[in-house]
Amino acid sequence: MSTTARKPKPRTSAAQPASRTAGLRDALDRDLLALLQANARASTADLARQLGTARTTVLARLARLEREGVIAGYTVRLGQDVRDQGLQAFVGVTVSPKAGRDVVRQLGRMPEVHQLCAVSGEFDYVVLLRAESALRMNTLLDEIGNFDGVVKTTTSVALEWKIDRS
Numbered sequence: 001m002s003t004t005a006r007k008p009k010p011r012t013s014a015a016q017p018a019s020r021t022a023g024l025r026d027a028l029d030r031d032l033l034a035l036l037q038a039n040a041r042a043s044t045a046d047l048a049r050q051l052g053t054a055r056t057t058v059l060a061r062l063a064r065l066e067r068e069g070v071i072a073g074y075t076v077r078l079g080q081d082v083r084d085q086g087l088q089a090f091v092g093v094t095v096s097p098k099a100g101r102d103v104v105r106q107l108g109r110m111p112e113v114h115q116l117c118a119v120s121g122e123f124d125y126v127v128l129l130r131a132e133s134a135l136r137m138n139t140l141l142d143e144i145g146n147f148d149g150v151v152k153t154t155t156s157v158a159l160e161w162k163i164d165r166s
Contacts, residue, residue, distance in 0.1 A: 024070065028053065032061055033070070040074040086132040088114075091144065092123035092154040099149025100124060106147050112140055123154070 024030055028051065035047055044062070048055040065071045095103050100118075107113050107127060115128035127144070131137040137157075145153050 024065075028057075029061060029065065029070075032058065033065070036071070036074075086130060087134060087137045088158040089129045089131075089137060089141075090156045090158065091127040091129050091141065092156075093125040093127060093144065093150060094122075094152040095124045095149045096151050103147055103149050107144070110140065110143075112136075 024033070031051055032047060035042060035050055042050075044055050044058045048058045051058065062071070093103065093107075103125070104116065107116055107125075112130055113127055114130050115126075117126045118124065119126050129137070129140060131140055141153060141155055144150060
């Protein structure tokens with residue numbers, strides 16, 4: 001009776017758009033990132049076990065993905081209970097021509113600004129703003145409305161997060 005070494009099964013993973021996979025070399029990279037997105041605190045030993053590969057392979061992959069900028073950092077996601085302790089609002093901001101850079105700089109100085117997106121359509125920017133109270137939210141909205149170059153703001157308070165994949 002002869003024994004032959006089994007070839008490992010090729011790794012399969014759902015295809016992703018090229019822009020999201022720049023710097024990813026294979027399915028192992030994609031699977032590693034998916035595991036980290038689910039739990040960034042997972043140990044390398046645990047990741048290796050789930051991926052069916054050596055811990056040193058995981059360490060080398062992580063180092064390369066970090067070096068190439070695919071992994072920009074590790075973070076903490078707050079649970080719904082923590083997010084419910086205050087208000088969150090989406091603020092559409094319209095700016096006068098050539099004022100965008102200054103407005104972005106001013107918004108960047110506000111710790112309550114959690115996201116800022118340049119958008120097409122009715123507004124120039126959409127801001128995700130978080131405040132501990134309605135009074136603080138009102139003060140922040142007044143501040144933003146008074147920035148040089150801001151023409152108009154439109155605010156929608158988030159009542160409940162139905163889907164959150166962040």
